[in-house]
Amino acid sequence: MPKKRTYSTGPSRERAILVGVSVRNQFDYWALDDSLAELSELARAAGANPVERFTQTLNKPSPTYIGKGKIDELQHAVKQTEADTVIFDDELSPNQQKTLEDKLGVKVIDRTALILDVFAQRAISREGRLQIELAQTEYLLPRLAGQWSHLERLGGGVGTRGPGETQIETDRRLVRRKLSRVKKEIAQIQLQRNQQRQQRTSGDTKIVSLVGYTNAGKSALFNAITSSGVIERNQLFSTLDTTTRRLYLPSGTPATISDTVGFVHKLPPILVTAFRATLEEALEADLLLQVVDVSSPYAAEQAQVVSDQLSDMGIGDTPRILVLNKLDLIIKSADEPISLNILDEIDVSEFSRVVTTSATKGWGMVDLRDAIETRIAAVEPVATGNSIEG
Numbered sequence: 001m002p003k004k005r006t007y008s009t010g011p012s013r014e015r016a017i018l019v020g021v022s023v024r025n026q027f028d029y030w031a032l033d034d035s036l037a038e039l040s041e042l043a044r045a046a047g048a049n050p051v052e053r054f055t056q057t058l059n060k061p062s063p064t065y066i067g068k069g070k071i072d073e074l075q076h077a078v079k080q081t082e083a084d085t086v087i088f089d090d091e092l093s094p095n096q097q098k099t100l101e102d103k104l105g106v107k108v109i110d111r112t113a114l115i116l117d118v119f120a121q122r123a124i125s126r127e128g129r130l131q132i133e134l135a136q137t138e139y140l141l142p143r144l145a146g147q148w149s150h151l152e153r154l155g156g157g158v159g160t161r162g163p164g165e166t167q168i169e170t171d172r173r174l175v176r177r178k179l180s181r182v183k184k185e186i187a188q189i190q191l192q193r194n195q196q197r198q199q200r201t202s203g204d205t206k207i208v209s210l211v212g213y214t215n216a217g218k219s220a221l222f223n224a225i226t227s228s229g230v231i232e233r234n235q236l237f238s239t240l241d242t243t244t245r246r247l248y249l250p251s252g253t254p255a256t257i258s259d260t261v262g263f264v265h266k267l268p269p270i271l272v273t274a275f276r277a278t279l280e281e282a283l284e285a286d287l288l289l290q291v292v293d294v295s296s297p298y299a300a301e302q303a304q305v306v307s308d309q310l311s312d313m314g315i316g317d318t319p320r321i322l323v324l325n326k327l328d329l330i331i332k333s334a335d336e337p338i339s340l341n342i343l344d345e346i347d348v349s350e351f352s353r354v355v356t357t358s359a360t361k362g363w364g365m366v367d368l369r370d371a372i373e374t375r376i377a378a379v380e381p382v383a384t385g386n387s388i389e390g
């Protein structure tokens with residue numbers, strides 16, 4: 001029987017049920033509820049409307065990812081809420097995804113597909129778009145076979161198998177060809193960018209890079225400190241391309257500052273690779289400003305994610321200043337005394353200095369400049385008088 005629906009006048013948003021699993025004895029410093037709250041934000045950012053949440057604790061994920069009883073409950077909920085999609089908080093194998101779609105009768109996606117979707121909607125530059133295309137294609141490749149056997153089973157029986165298999169081969173060939181074309185184009189753009197960066201940073205220009213969790217206020221700080229107009233929005237991943245500007249410091253030390261893409265926990269591995277490119281400025285930075293939204297109840301967890309991912313990228317030892325931003329959401333005036341729990345919850349010794357700011361109120365900008373200046377002067381190599389330049 002066709003579903004009866006009522007439509008609102010606004011654009012219709014997909015209705016999504018969210019599912020999270022915590023595996024017993026597997027350490028994760030994110031509580032399941034917090035992770036689902038974030039998944040919910042991501043779903044909204046992708047244009048879906050989360051209507052219900054399901055959680056389960058398991059000894060280990062099953063071939064269907066969740067237990068049989070949970071699947072029955074989900075089936076029921078899908079009907080009740082007229083959901084269009086079920087979104088899982090972890091990456092599903094192509095098989096798990098297919099089995100779950102068969103059982104639930106609606107589209108099933110995972111956190112990775114969701115993040116890819118948000119990125120695809122936000123990427124602006126040619127390179128950004130290509131990077132996403134690359135990641136999406138890589139994500140799709142192992143799932144192609146699944147899609148075809150899926151159709152065979154739905155269509156059933158005679159005549160579908162042969163053409164289906166041929167089709168998979170053709171699809172794979174096409175997809176591989178596309179992958180190599182996209183990779184080539186990205187390589188070319190990167191070459192150009194490297195040349196540009198070399199020109200920009202020739203001599204002793206210092207590179208400062210803002211890094212931090214998505215929505216922490218990196219773009220707002222970037223704008224405040226350089227007086228430029230990068231889009232800052234209360235949404236996840238508003239920045240997907242690196243923007244670099246000259247930074248004027250009191251001493252006149254030449255420096256550039258870059259705004260970068262935000263981090264998120266459980267960042268899909270295929271995106272970590274794809275996004276190294278947009279984080280190149282951070283890879284080469286002399287100084288990182290790690291921005292934290294102190295008003296977030298998850299501030300400490302978010303700071304930890306960023307620290308871990310910086311280490312994974314091999315830049316855990318780059319000098320770092322901790323910038324505790326959005327202070328105005330905690331206190332009313334800049335000179336009110338503050339006690340910040342986060343300072344007990346994270347390892348402050350990783351940072352060379354801690355600065356508190358409010359990008360929107362302009363608080364702490366003098367301190368921040370001063371901290372940058374001091375730190376940059378400290379990384380300056382000792383002058384030996386031996387110039388190699390002719």
Ligand SMILES: Nc1nc2c(ncn2[C@@H]2O[C@H](COP(=O)(O)OP(=O)(O)OP(=O)(O)O)[C@@H](O)[C@H]2O)c(=O)[nH]1
Pocket residue numbers: 212213214215216217218219220221231232233234235236237238239240260261262263325326327328329357358359360361
């Ligand atoms: N109240 C307050 N809001 C802030 C502050 N800094 C940033 N915001 C707001 O927080 C939201 C996110 O800020 P962005 O600068 O876009 O954050 P971002 O870190 O660049 O985020 P992505 O680019 O999505 O990774 C925006 O609505 C900003 O206006 C601050 O110090 N105080």
Ligand SMILES: [Mg+2]
Pocket residue numbers: 218219220231232238239259260
């Ligand atoms: Mg931004």
